[in-house]
Amino acid sequence: MTRSVDGDAQRPVVTMAEWFGRLARDAIALLTGRPPEIRNRIKFFLLSPIYDGFYRVVPMDPHHEIERRLPPATRRVLDLCTGTALVPAVLSARSELFVVGLDLSPEMLAMGRAKLSRADRRNAALVRADAGRLPFGDGSFDAVTVSFGLHELPTAVRERAASEAARVLRPGGALVAADLDRAPRLGWLVDVYLRLGEPTHAREVMGDGLARLFSAAGFVVEREEPRGAVPMQILIARTPAR
Numbered sequence: 001m002t003r004s005v006d007g008d009a010q011r012p013v014v015t016m017a018e019w020f021g022r023l024a025r026d027a028i029a030l031l032t033g034r035p036p037e038i039r040n041r042i043k044f045f046l047l048s049p050i051y052d053g054f055y056r057v058v059p060m061d062p063h064h065e066i067e068r069r070l071p072p073a074t075r076r077v078l079d080l081c082t083g084t085a086l087v088p089a090v091l092s093a094r095s096e097l098f099v100v101g102l103d104l105s106p107e108m109l110a111m112g113r114a115k116l117s118r119a120d121r122r123n124a125a126l127v128r129a130d131a132g133r134l135p136f137g138d139g140s141f142d143a144v145t146v147s148f149g150l151h152e153l154p155t156a157v158r159e160r161a162a163s164e165a166a167r168v169l170r171p172g173g174a175l176v177a178a179d180l181d182r183a184p185r186l187g188w189l190v191d192v193y194l195r196l197g198e199p200t201h202a203r204e205v206m207g208d209g210l211a212r213l214f215s216a217a218g219f220v221v222e223r224e225e226p227r228g229a230v231p232m233q234i235l236i237a238r239t240p241a242r
């Protein structure tokens with residue numbers, strides 16, 4: 001059984017009636033000018049049923065790449081922008097880890113809960129919250145991970161998320177992030193995708209954008225550039241050991 005702190009029931013599936021109810025609520029919120037996270041809510045409401053299928057056709061596996069880069073002494077992990085819990089699903093296969101996945105979208109989290117519940121992962125919990133305002137105390141985690149989530153965050157939220165990650169990490173803790181970047185081959189395809197499918201702030205993570213962001217938040221950063229045709233960069237950053 002997975003745990004939830006947002007009061008959402010522990011139901012593994014959402015009925016059609018609930019889906020339409022949520023869609024109606026989102027439409028009303030949009031028309032009445034609720035805050036910008038409503039755009040995220042609608043996007044991932046629509047994508048949640050098909051989201052995991054995307055990784056079956058795209059030749060990259062950020063979730064195992066992140067797992068391979070976690071420092072050996074890691075025990076408590078926070079996965080930001082966890083979506084359907086793809087990172088927690090990989091990490092919680094290791095019984096020595098306890099993983100908290102955090103996301104704004106209840107629909108993505110519902111998919112994630114179903115997945116973790118099917119796999120009977122008791123060492124993973126999902127939380128509905130904003131990556132820019134983490135509901136955890138200082139030094140609560142050994143590692144913070146984030147897979148293809150930072151490009152979704154508006155600039156100010158991304159900056160807050162970077163300093164919140166530094167705050168909730170213990171001294172010497174690690175941040176491991178994977179996100180979009182222009183691959184040496186087929187880089188033009190990423191530009192087309194960004195133009196058609198992502199908000200303009202998504203471009204800010206490209207190149208050394210993320211490395212600059214985390215350096216400014218006090219991390220010491222190493223960046224692995226994309227290789228071949230895979231449009232993914234990986235960042236490994238550490239907070240000072242104190």
Ligand SMILES: C[S@@+](CC[C@H](N)C(=O)[O-])C[C@H]1O[C@@H](n2cnc3c(N)ncnc32)[C@H](O)[C@@H]1O
Nearest residue numbers: 081082083103104105108130131147148149152
């Ligand atoms: C492209 S998905 C990434 C999902 C998953 N981590 C993966 O590896 O594919 C981006 C996720 O970021 C979440 N998100 C966007 N803004 C957020 C915020 N301010 N706080 C928390 N999650 C957010 C979205 O709801 C969505 O589930």
